[in-house]
Amino acid sequence: MFQKRFYYLIKIQYLGYRFHGWQKQPDVKTIHLMIDRTLKYILGDQKFKTLGAGRTDAMVSANEAAMELFLYDKAIEDFDEFLALFNHNLPQDIRALSIIEVANDFNIIQDSKIKEYHYLFSEGQKNHPFCAPILTTILEPLDVELMKKGAELFNGTHFLKAYCYKASETGEFIRTIDHCELIENTVYLANFFPKKTYLLKIRGKGFMRNQIRLMMGTLIKLGRNEVDLAYIEASLKPDNTMKMDYIAPASGLILHSINFD
Numbered sequence: 001m002f003q004k005r006f007y008y009l010i011k012i013q014y015l016g017y018r019f020h021g022w023q024k025q026p027d028v029k030t031i032h033l034m035i036d037r038t039l040k041y042i043l044g045d046q047k048f049k050t051l052g053a054g055r056t057d058a059m060v061s062a063n064e065a066a067m068e069l070f071l072y073d074k075a076i077e078d079f080d081e082f083l084a085l086f087n088h089n090l091p092q093d094i095r096a097l098s099i100i101e102v103a104n105d106f107n108i109i110q111d112s113k114i115k116e117y118h119y120l121f122s123e124g125q126k127n128h129p130f131c132a133p134i135l136t137t138i139l140e141p142l143d144v145e146l147m148k149k150g151a152e153l154f155n156g157t158h159f160l161k162a163y164c165y166k167a168s169e170t171g172e173f174i175r176t177i178d179h180c181e182l183i184e185n186t187v188y189l190a191n192f193f194p195k196k197t198y199l200l201k202i203r204g205k206g207f208m209r210n211q212i213r214l215m216m217g218t219l220i221k222l223g224r225n226e227v228d229l230a231y232i233e234a235s236l237k238p239d240n241t242m243k244m245d246y247i248a249p250a251s252g253l254i255l256h257s258i259n260f261d
Contacts, residue, residue, distance in 0.1 A: 003047070003072045003073055004072070004073055005070055005071065005072055005104065006070070006071040006072075006074075006075045006076070006101065007068065007069075007070060007071075007101065007102045007103065007104055007106060008068065008069040008070075008071070008076065008099050008100065008101055008102065009066060009067075009068055009069075009099070009100050009101075009102045009106070009108070009260075010066070010067050010068070010069055010096055010097075010098070010099045011064055011065070011066055011096070011097040011098045011099075011258075012035070012062070012064075012065050012066070012067060012094065012095065012096050012097060013061075013062055013063050013064055013065065013094075013095050013097060014031055014061060014062050014065070014093055014094040014095070015061050015093040015094075015133055015134070016031070016056060016058070016059050016060045016061040016062065016250075016251075017059050017061070017093075017132070017133035017134075017251060018093065019031050019034075019058065019059070019093075020058045021055060021056055021057045021058045021059075021060065022052050022054075022055045022056045022065075023052075023055050024036075031056070031094065032050070032052060034090070034091055034094060035050060035067065035090070035094065036050055038086065038089045038090050039069070039086075041089055042085050042086060042089055043071075046071065046072065046073065046074055047071075047072040047073070048069060048070060048071050048072065049069075049070040050067055050068065050069055050070070051067065051068045051070075051108055051109065052065070052066070052067045052108070053065065053066040053067065053068075053108050053109070053113065053258055054109075054115070054258075056253075056255060057210070057213075057250050057253075058250060059133075059249075059250040059251045060250050060251075060253045060254070060255070061133070061134055061251075061253070061254045061255070062254065062255040063118075063254055063255065063256045063257065064097065064255065064256065064257045064258055065255050065258060066108060066258050066260075067108070068102070068106070068108040069099075075101075076099070076101075079099050079100075082099060083096050083098070083099060111260055113205065113258055113259060113260045114178070114203060114204070114205060114258070114259045115203070115204065115205070115206070115207065115255065115257070115258050115259075116179075116201065116202070116203040116255075116256045116257045116258075117201075117202045117203075117207070117212050117253060117254065117255055117256060118187065118188075118199050118200065118201055118202075118253075118254045118256045119136070119199065119200040119202075119212060119213075119216045119248065119252050119253050119254070120134055120135050120136065120185060120188055120197060120198070120199050120252050120254065121135065121136040121137070121138055121197065121198055121199075121200075121216075121220075121248075121252050122135060122136075122137055122138065122193075122194045122196070122197045122198065123138045123139075123140070123141060123142040123144065123198070123223070124138075124139070124140065124141040124142070125137075125139070125194060126139065127193070127194055128192040128193075128194075130190070130192045131190075131192065131193060131194075132251060133251055134188060134251060134252065134254060135188075135193065135197060135251075135252060136248060136249045136251060136252030138220060138223075140224055142220065142223030142224060143222075143223045143224075143225065144182070144198060144223060146222055146223060146225075146229075147182050147219045147220075147222055147223040148181070148182045148183075149229060150182075150218070150219050150222045150229055150232050151180050151181055151182040151200060151219060152180065152181065153229065153232050153233060153236065154177050154180040154202070154215060154232075154236070155177055155178075155179065155180050156176065156177065157174060157175070157176040157177075158174070158175065158177070158236040159173055159174055159236060159237060159238045159239065159240065160173050160174075160175045160208065160211065160236070161173035161240075162214075162235045162236075162240065162242040162243055162244050163208065163210075163211045163214040163215055163218075163235070163244055164208040164209055164210070164211060164214075165208075165209045165210035165211075165214065165247065166209070167208075171208070173208075175204070175206070175207075175208070175211075176204060176205065177202060177203070177204045178203045178204050178205075179201065179202070179203040179204075180200075180201070180202050180203075180215075181200075181201050182198060182199070182200050182201075182219065183198070183199055183201065184196065184197070184198060184199070185197040185198055185199040187199060187256075188254070200212075200215075200216055200219065201256075202215070210247055212253060213247045213248045213249075213250065213253060214244040214246075214247055214248075215244075216248035216252070216253075217244060217245075217246035217247050217248040218231075218232060218235070218244050218246065220246065220248060221246055
């Protein structure tokens with residue numbers, strides 16, 4: 001029997017600190033699992049399917065992520081009412097931001113999109129424990145001005161195999177980073193944050209496994225004077241065989257926004 005389908009793009013945000021990432025996994029709590037459980041509760045017997053725009057790792061948060069909802073037979077009649085019911089039943093660390101209907105040829109995985117990630121950190125002091133879910137604490141003093149110069153080197157198209165965790169031999173490692181800069185943080189603020197915090201802002205079409213955390217780890221090593229700018233330059237050259245060995249902690253990484261063409 002033919003079932004009519006309806007397609008929706010939903011933007012969500014979440015604090016990832018207590019979750020094992022986006023993707024469903026046996027015996028652990030994930031973002032996708034909690035979203036599907038909530039939808040099953042509010043939709044009752046109506047058949048549905050959900051698909052995320054990408055996977056975030058354990059403890060990674062999102063200020064704006066995206067998912068596609070496929071509904072069978074019955075459309076959503078009132079978007080405001082649906083969002084209110086959805087949010088009322090979601091865990092307190094997950095929130096639905098918006099919903100729009102999309103065409104049946106919309107593909108949340110394949111359609112072009114720009115993602116912007118932020119990595120939030122401080123240096124040189126022990127912070128209030130409440131900072132832990134979204135702010136990485138680097139206890140040693142860092143040369144932040146040098147790290148800013150290092151971040152600029154990532155702008156443009158480079159061979160980024162060194163920044164892919166457990167890279168295969170057949171992956172596509174020529175990647176373009178549209179924007180990369182390290183700035184003082186004025187985006188995420190709290191009265192228990194240290195006086196000064198920093199933010200690595202990276203924007204591009206797609207990223208490899210642990211790419212941003214490996215980039216951040218290399219910048220931390222640069223700030224500690226364990227490597228120099230020439231080391232980063234060499235890691236971006238075609239067919240180099242370097243492997244980055246420090247993955248920055250996951251909790252400082254935030255998917256800030258995702259946009260579709």
